[in-house]
Amino acid sequence: MRDVAKLAGVSPMTVSRVVNDDPTVNEALRLRVLKAVDQLRYRPNMMASHFRRRDRRSFTIGFLMPDVANPFFAEVQRAVQELARAHNCDLLSATVDDDGEREKGVIDRLLGRRVEGLILISTTKDHGYLQADVMSGLAVVFLDQPPAFLAADSVVADNRKAAGRAVRHLMTGGHRRIAYLGYLQSAWTNQERYQGYCDALRTRWVPLDPRLVRQDLVTSEMAERATRELLAEENGPTAVFSAWSRSTIGAIKALRNAGRQDATALVGFDDFDAAGLLDPGVTVVAQDPAAFGRLGGEILFRRLGGDRSPMTQHVVRTSLVKRGSGEIPGPYAGPRRTEPRAPSMVFSNR
């Protein structure tokens, strides 16, 4: 900056003004400075300016998720990036792999970088350590899972209700023996979805059979194996409710390998790209990941804009997308009133 000032024959202060589009600078000087900037390839140092300016803005927000390679989270990141861009901020993004220690470490680093806000898809169970930072102006929004021991905004899906609706849909189709393929039991979303499953059984007076419940299926391979085992049991399930996308993939593979894909009903939580291309099409509870990101970003920047209203938990609605696999009738199906599943030429994907 000094060099630029020297070359343009002005004081550093004038250079600063030009760089920051201060309208009070003489047009002639402005041009001279800009020329010098160009000649010397001067690039203002954001770090330095951040750290001198009164408002302390860093124009950075942090984003944490379990895994960006999961298309759901990638979509969320995309939406968050869009919001950040609209507010002239850049995004520090990190994948933390359901590792609580790592998550805490990353958050610490980000705070050291003086991010203005944090958008967290966090799988841990205590966020109290952020209390002080929130008090002193840090904006934090939780997506997909609510915060624990911390008052902060969050955006979550209606997991329990949606799971319940999906399972009731299967029961309405004539099923009573419905398997549950779950994710980590420690995950809040999985707990909620499992509750929804239980709710649905209860409302129809179907007793819960623990042999039909498989939890902690963290890979599609594990879900495939679990489904294979379930199918091999005597008095196995006639329908499967899968609580997340990877387990849905595993279930599909197992059903196919057993030749049961047209006989066993399947509803999965979370939509996926090829759900509408498979045969039968896969019935899913579709979430809108972009909505998570967008809403989360909006709330975050509203807070940064000075909004001090009470913290909110925003619930985004999901929708049951019927594509065929969830409409395969079960043994208690009444007389058909409609086609049991959509004709196979129709492909809808979201």
Add this chain to the structure above:
Amino acid sequence: MRDVAKLAGVSPMTVSRVVNDDPTVNEALRLRVLKAVDQLRYRPNMMASHFRRRDRRSFTIGFLMPDVANPFFAEVQRAVQELARAHNCDLLSATVDDDGEREKGVIDRLLGRRVEGLILISTTKDHGYLQADVMSGLAVVFLDQPPAFLAADSVVADNRKAAGRAVRHLMTGGHRRIAYLGYLQSAWTNQERYQGYCDALRTRWVPLDPRLVRQDLVTSEMAERATRELLAEENGPTAVFSAWSRSTIGAIKALRNAGRQDATALVGFDDFDAAGLLDPGVTVVAQDPAAFGRLGGEILFRRLGGDRSPMTQHVVRTSLVKRGSGEIPGPYAGPRRTEPRAPSMVFSNR
């Protein structure tokens, strides 16, 4: 920091030493300082330290891609994040949507933030404006597409060879009329893949029929329409080569809707999650996105470590994954020597 020093009864310098794990500090003092740090919730300001320290390190690298919601790029980001973490850096990530202006703008911002390195999946055609920065120590690695008018490291796939191999595979299966579904004509990868397509036809003395070539299919819907039109033509294609994942999805939909999925061969560039679940399984040229990210990151950090060897273009190999759709025989197929396609119970996905 001053407050911490005061509370611990030491000088700020000692606090700095403690925070930076300088081993020369007295253990007793160290503990006192750490207690004060804890009590005051002191968090060292990375910005300030970056900008004072001699080596000028920011522990930040920038990552640019067209779209994180594309699973291919998301996988790349994951791998890059892993490398960054291993080298104690954080990642500033940006989606630029094939927008050249925006790309330049984002790069400018990142340089203003003094990122140590840049990993770019860039679709633009001139990167000369980075020359000076590279000269003065900025590490830049291009992924997927090589740089233009700039000497920098890059990691690319063997697009042309792989596309040629795929198309020859179709011809070996008895096809002569093979459609080409392309991405943006301006995209280097698409140009390469199209060249591969042409190469293959030439080696078998099959004249190129421009009516079979559809370019600029940027959405799966456009590819679906293009395929539908191709199938409706008299003397249409008996096989389709799709140059990227979205067009492959579109082609599959069109083939299904026309009831031609078992009659028209299909090979797609880029693997996708459900390719092995569809029926017929989708034969693809599989790239390894994680390899791009890993290699790119390794090269970047090697450069940052002081490596001054000549810039390299690293070519990562692809593999043809035969799942059925690419093995549907064409009209010029000879007598079968093997099963035309794999039995439908086998699912391989990568």
Add this chain to the structure above:
DNA sequence: ATGAAAGCGCTAACAG
């Protein structure tokens, strides 16, 4: 409209 001086939070270099 422009400039001079001070200082943001931290660390390099040196002194004790």
Add this chain to the structure above:
DNA sequence: CTGTTAGCGCTTTCAT
């Protein structure tokens, strides 16, 4: 082993 001094690149404040 610890403290002092100076200054990184910029912006604030105040003077001109």
